[in-house]
Amino acid sequence: MRVHLIRLVAAAVAAAVLVLPRPAWAGPPGGEPSPASVDAYLREALESTGVPGLSAVLTHGDRVVHATGLGRDSSGRPVTADTPMRVASVSKSFTAAAVMSLVDDGLVALDEPVVGYLPEFRMADRRAARITVRQLLNQTSGLSDTTVDIGATQRAGDLAGYVAALRPGALAAAPGTRWEYCNVNYDVAARLVEVVAARGFGDAMRERVFGPLAMSGSAVGDRVVRPSDGFFSVYGAWVRRAELPGFRDGGSGGVVTTAADMGRWLIAQTGHGPGVVTPAGLATMHAPSAVSDYGMGWGEEAVGGRTLLVHSGNLFTYTAVEAIDPGTGYGYAVMFNSASLRDDTYDVLLGLVALSEGRTPAAPGGGRQTIEAVLGLCALAAAGLGVLGVLRSPQWARRRAGRPRWRAALRLVPVLLPAAVLATYPQWVSFLMNGRTVTWAQLTYFAAPLTITIGVAGLAGLATAVSRLARLRSVGSGG
Incomplete structure (x- = not known):
């Protein structure tokens, strides 16, 4: 009797599942998601996370599947795919591309010491003279927040002053022996780009990265492309506030961009469409170092049984995350004009990954x-x-x-x-x-x-x- 009852209940549940409507964002099983399904999912994500505004883009191969913006900025304007967003440490992958373009042009060699291109890069620790360009980009240089005066670097007015502020500092480990995430690596790399390219870092980025990819809404710093003030959350209430003052024109977190431009960037990073580095250079950027799964502005991460290349970015009023799947050619980016103790950008990105794999994502948020x-x-x-x-x-x-x-x-x-x-x-x-x-x-x-x-x-x-x-x-x- 119990067996028959269990079978009857199971049949009823199965029938109910078949007749229940699929969520609007579910998309066709196993197929590329439609723009409508992506948009429906992002609208649900906006509601469940409660963030003021977000923008996002999904690419596949050489195409943008969907780029959009939802919610409002701090001036009350609707967020669109062309709304400027600070992407914080997502900037590191852009800086790495600028350096790699110099490598492709024969102007820089990855395994040569940084000081050979940047004589002003001197530290009290003599081991700093052995740091190579590759070690900067792989974050295996030995540079650490714990051994340099971060406050002094933040007070610098330009990249030359930033590098000068490092002189009394030391290394936390011998170059090439340990991975440690440190923004200094990429701000030094940005100064290297300035010196070798013989122009300001923002101009070099426009010439070597943004221009070739037609990223007209992107820049370094906020003097050319100015985003509105972002938000942070106080017990559930979103408070508008200007971004924390400090040096924001460097290579570690200075990029301002849009969802539409991020679509062009992701297509290039998956090896489709116009690129800013050679295929060999792109492979080098995406390869992990000998001591970490972090490459040059990208880190390996297992998601849904696949290995994606991911990088997140967190400022104090903006958050962002990007990812590419080299195996399928999909690219993803999510940007919020807000920051809080719980960053939901990654969860929204996981939902986009699920959609691209024909799975139904759970609505993120609530944390x-x-x-x-x-x-x-x-x-x-x-x-x-x-x-x-x-x-x-x-x-x-x-x-x-x-x-x-x-x-x-x-x-x-x-x-x-x-x-x-x-x-x-x-x-x-x-x-x-x-x-x-x-x-x-x-x-x-x-x-x-x-x-x-x-x-x-x-x-x-x-x-x-x-x-x-x-x-x-x-x-x-x-x-």
Whole structure:
């Protein structure tokens, strides 16, 4: 009887699945997704992630399947496929292409020391003289946020000043022995392009990369192509804010581009259509180094049983991700005009990958909202406990009157722990990010919900401790 019942239920479920409408973004099984299915999926992604605006592009072979923009920018204008977006570290693949174009022209050799092309590149650590061009692009140079003055480089007015700011620094490892992600590699590479090409980095990029690919909406920095202000999220509310000041004209994260232009770039990177480097140069860019799966502005990543080349980018009010599938010729890019503790660009990209493989993607999003809701509740709880601690400090002091002071002080340690976390906040965040330099100013952007929550908890604990000590002193003096 149970077997028959199970079979009956299974048949009913199967029949229901057959008659249920497929999601609008599902597309034909096993076939190339239609522009309509891509658009429908991205509209669902915009709604489920809750971001203010996004743009995205899907390419296949030498064609753009669909490029679009959804939502609004900070000025209230609709986001389109031609809306300028900051792509942050996605810029590294562009910089690598500019260097490789110089290699193709015989002006640079990948395994020659950087100092041979850039004599101004000097550091206190003599090993820096052995860093090769290949090691810069593969991020195996030994350069590290932990051993150079990142603050000094950010205050530089140009790439020459940036490289000069590195002189007191050291290497974290011998060149070629260890991979470590460090923006300095690509900003030095950008200065190398300037010197060898005998023109500013932005002009060299326009001549060697953007121009040949007809990427008319792309530039380095925001003086030529200016994006609107982006957003960051504070407990679910999107706050408009200018991007964090600092040196943004370099090769590590200075590119501003559009979804339409990214389509042209992805087609070139999959080896179809016009290119900016030779096929051999393209293969070199995409190959991992001897010590890491990171190539020249691209990292290998397993997605859905395939190996894709991927690179993400995160600023403080913009986020982006790009990927190519060398096996199928598909290319993908997703850009948000916002940043938050939970970056959903990669999840949206995974949905585009699923569509291109004939699979039905799950609607991304929800993670940011959940994280920020939990942090909001924690902040409210911390504030409530702080008020309660201050109000109950007279009773706390009376219970400990006459006892050794060291025991009362010991009781205050747990209360002061959040304040200690707050005081060392940038340091431990930097530690958790594998030594990447993190400043207080940066933590007021996309990390704002966490920063506020830790701040509330720290101040609540400090207020409780001060109130208890004051009451204890008053009780001890007979007041």
